[in-house]
Amino acid sequence: xxxxxxxxxxxxxxxxxxxxxxxxxxxxxxxxxxxxxxxxxxxxxxxxxxxxxxxxxxxxxxxxxxxxxxxxxxxxxxxxxxxxxxxxxxxxxxxxxxxxxxxxxxxxxxxxxxxxxxxxxxxxxxxxxxxxxxxxxxxxxxxxxxxxxxxxxxxxxxxxxxxxxxxxxxxxxxxxxxxxxxxxxxxxxxxxxxxxxxxxxxxxxxxxxxxxxxxxxxxxxxxxxxxxxxxxxxxxxxxxxxxxxxxxxxxxxx
Numbered sequence: 001x002x003x004x005x006x007x008x009x010x011x012x013x014x015x016x017x018x019x020x021x022x023x024x025x026x027x028x029x030x031x032x033x034x035x036x037x038x039x040x041x042x043x044x045x046x047x048x049x050x051x052x053x054x055x056x057x058x059x060x061x062x063x064x065x066x067x068x069x070x071x072x073x074x075x076x077x078x079x080x081x082x083x084x085x086x087x088x089x090x091x092x093x094x095x096x097x098x099x100x101x102x103x104x105x106x107x108x109x110x111x112x113x114x115x116x117x118x119x120x121x122x123x124x125x126x127x128x129x130x131x132x133x134x135x136x137x138x139x140x141x142x143x144x145x146x147x148x149x150x151x152x153x154x155x156x157x158x159x160x161x162x163x164x165x166x167x168x169x170x171x172x173x174x175x176x177x178x179x180x181x182x183x184x185x186x187x188x189x190x191x192x193x194x195x196x197x198x199x200x201x202x203x204x205x206x207x208x209x210x211x212x213x214x215x216x217x218x219x220x221x222x223x224x225x226x227x228x229x230x231x232x233x234x235x236x237x238x239x240x241x242x243x244x245x246x247x248x249x250x251x252x253x254x
Contacts, residue, residue: 007033007049010056041067080150111150113229120218129166131207147193160187
């Protein structure tokens with residue numbers, strides 16, 4: 001079997017270097033390009049890659065993905081900072097590429113590649129309809145540039161959608177002052193961000209009813225925990241034309 005040729009964007013970073021090592025260790029993958037800040041993303045610099053993995057920074061990732069589409073390369077994206085508008089622009093670009101004779105291109109954007117994190121998000125969405133209250137706490141290392149994390153936003157949005165579908169009222173909250181202490185509001189679900197030296201990536205989803213509480217917690221202690229999900233996405237993105245958001249879709253959990 002011909003190996004899948006892989007380029008890594010952000011190759012010198014913590015996640016990028018870990019991805020490079022994981023690709024090198026996979027018998028069915030071949031690392032053909034390592035790009036970092038200042039490097040042009042084009043067909044010439046991608047080394048004939050079939051798939052590119054982007055772990056760069058929020059300010060660069062969307063432009064990188066558009067460049068990958070122009071180069072005819074599938075994209076697996078772990079960089080955070082995406083919005084409905086930026087995802088919509090990528091979907092539109094993929095549709096134009098399909099109209100121009102490249103219908104098979106795929107982009108997979110995942111807020112989190114950790115299998116435990118994806119399962120926690122999935123379980124939370126299933127539990128959300130049964131509880132009066134719901135909040136999210138995410139805990140990360142202090143070098144993370146965005147807050148709340150993309151994972152927490154994705155989790156809260158899924159919880160909010162499940163609550164809305166179930167016809168639940170807004171979660172009770174008698175707060176009148178000090179709203180700054182109540183965290184970010186993501187579609188009506190409060191999200192709290194902790195930044196602490198020694199942490200990697202952790203999330204708690206808390207649900208409450210009178211007399212009971214459910215806590216779903218996920219912990220990533222090392223970046224290698226994300227690699228099975230990244231490699232799965234690299235292997236699958238070529239068979240998923242268009243835009244896919246969330247690794248749960250690849251795992252058939254959606």
